[in-house]
Amino acid sequence: MPTGYTITRLSTTPVKGLRIHHPDSIHLTPQGARGDRLFYLVDDEGGVQSCTRNPGLYALSAAYDEETRRLEVSRGGEVLHGGVVEAADTVDTDMWGLRMLAGDVVADPTWGSLFSEVVGRGVRLVRARGSAFDVHPVTLLGGASLARLTRHAGLAQIDPRRFRMLLEFTGGDPHVEDSWAGELLHAGGAVLRAGGPVHRCAATTRDPDRGAVDLQTLRLITGYRGRQESALGLGANFGVYAEVVEPGTVSLGDRLKLGTERPPP
Structure with a gap:
């Protein structure tokens, strides 16, 4: 199993719910990406x-x-x-x-x-006073997971922006990030602790430019993954949360590496 992955996209917005930006680098704090x-x-x-x-x-x-x-x-x-x-x-x-x-x-x-x-x-x-994140300050999604959903949908591509993930990466099998709960993740100069799955909402069904509902993402996700448990209940899970253990800067092209330490029981 590969232990190295590469950061390919960063997504932020100063106002929750508005159009996301894609900076070349971000500084991660315990509240998530600065700004x-x-x-x-x-x-x-x-x-x-x-x-x-x-x-x-x-x-x-x-x-x-x-x-x-x-x-x-x-x-x-x-x-x-x-x-x-x-x-x-x-x-x-x-x-x-x-x-x-x-x-x-x-x-x-x-x-x-x-x-x-x-x-x-x-x-x-x-x-x-901090950051208006939903459950945890960092979210991650693998490109292989998006590719798996795209194949299931029978489409040529699905725009990853509709999922509004802070960190996107390449490498590994589809949904490999689901297996990281409790693991340390070294992302650029920051250290993260991977958490549970991200419960997806109807925002993912909307085109990221027009806001119109154009893809039944929740139905597609549960169509091949089933309804799964999360911090927000039973539903369509896609991507995972993480917390910031050590602040630091993360840039496009940085390696995302797994540690071996798990939290005490």
């Missing part, structure tokens, strides 16, 4: 809003400068709004019943108006 999912949207009931039920978010792209604290959101190259982020009220957000995320509502009301118009109901923009 990733710093902001998120909540509705009037405090529920997290993402691209799963809000296809209009796919057309929006965000850029954030941590030094100046300036956020810009654009659509088709046109800047819709930008400004220095200032905090207003503090809010605690329930992240799918798995953890509570503390954040600060962004004071500028224009952000709320902009995103409310896009999603079609009242929402607020929140700056996370």
